[in-house]
Amino acid sequence: xxxxxxxxxQKNYIQKSxxxxxxxxxGFLLGARFFVAILLTFALYVSTxxxxxxxxxxxxxxxxxxxxxxxxxxxLTILAGGIINQFYDFEKDHIVKPxxxxxxxxxxxxxxxxxxxxxxxxxxxxxxxxxxxxxxxxVVYQFFMWFYxxxxxxxxxxxxLTFVSLxxxxxxxxxxxxxxxxxxxxxxxIFLFLILLCIDIVKDTLTKSVDKAFGYTTIPNxxxxxxxxxxxxxxxxxxxxxxxxxxxxxxxxxxxxxxFVGGLFVFILCIYxxxxxxxxxxxxxxxxxRLWVFVGIIAMLLNGLEGKL
Numbered sequence: 001x002x003x004x005x006x007x008x009x010q011k012n013y014i015q016k017s018x019x020x021x022x023x024x025x026x027g028f029l030l031g032a033r034f035f036v037a038i039l040l041t042f043a044l045y046v047s048t049x050x051x052x053x054x055x056x057x058x059x060x061x062x063x064x065x066x067x068x069x070x071x072x073x074x075x076l077t078i079l080a081g082g083i084i085n086q087f088y089d090f091e092k093d094h095i096v097k098p099x100x101x102x103x104x105x106x107x108x109x110x111x112x113x114x115x116x117x118x119x120x121x122x123x124x125x126x127x128x129x130x131x132x133x134x135x136x137x138x139v140v141y142q143f144f145m146w147f148y149x150x151x152x153x154x155x156x157x158x159x160x161l162t163f164v165s166l167x168x169x170x171x172x173x174x175x176x177x178x179x180x181x182x183x184x185x186x187x188x189x190i191f192l193f194l195i196l197l198c199i200d201i202v203k204d205t206l207t208k209s210v211d212k213a214f215g216y217t218t219i220p221n222x223x224x225x226x227x228x229x230x231x232x233x234x235x236x237x238x239x240x241x242x243x244x245x246x247x248x249x250x251x252x253x254x255x256x257x258x259x260f261v262g263g264l265f266v267f268i269l270c271i272y273x274x275x276x277x278x279x280x281x282x283x284x285x286x287x288x289x290r291l292w293v294f295v296g297i298i299a300m301l302l303n304g305l306e307g308k309l
Contacts, residue, residue: 069134076122087113240264243261259299270289273285
């Protein structure tokens with residue numbers, strides 16, 4: 001009888017231990033925004049090979065370890081940035097993201113900080129081995145990642161502009177590395193910047209009251225709802241104008257042409273939804289724009305494969 005009881009307790013302990021370790025692992029992935037890092041890595045590889053890299057063959061690209069090293073450093077920096085951001089936003093996330101915060105509670109905050117330091121040091125170490133210029137590039141990137149979480153995320157307009165700029169910073173680095181400067185690339189960068197800016201502002205409208213309570217001065221909690229709606233719709237209209245410019249003046253073709261034409265209808269739909277400006281319509285707009293960014297990555301991949309084959 002005692003033996004059966006001991007076996008039951010041992011199994012129960014193993015199950016609890018497994019659940020605890022698994023929760024810690026999931027909590028760390030969510031804290032580091034691992035899935036966002038995976039998406040950005042995919043986007044970096046696609047844009048690097050099919051947009052910035054105009055001359056190299058696929059074989060040469062595969063064995064270009066300098067490029068892989070830069071992307072590896074970028075991924076580590078993004079993971080570190082996600083960790084330090086959740087460290088500063090921990091109290092706010094208790095309300096905005098209760099499930100994620102609950103999962104993250106299985107890991108002490110000090111371990112997140114240890115992981116942040118380790119990821120940052122490894123990233124800078126690899127960058128130093130690549131070149132001093134790459135090292136300087138990532139020192140700047142990591143500093144602004146930290147400074148955004150520490151200070152800039154609470155400052156009106158700067159919070160949105162800095163967040164979007166940091167998201168695009170690795171792509172800018174690749175553009176400089178390959179010296180790919182053209183009207184088409186510039187317009188595509190502006191297009192992506194505007195979409196990400198719209199996403200960030202719409203996201204802020206959904207956390208308006210919580211942001212205000214925790215001292216985050218965002219566009220939705222500083223301006224009236226009507227003015228915020230006008231700002232978002234104006235940005236979408238500018239994005240439509242940039243899309244039309246890309247279609248008519250840059251000679252863009254293939255899947256990317258279909259993407260930008262389709263984008264005109266997507267942005268008009270978002271404007272229609274925002275005219276209602278209910279919580280449901282804002283949530284739908286946010287997810288439509290996020291999905292359209294992902295569709296853009298797939299369109300670039302298909303367009304690149306079509307052009308290379």
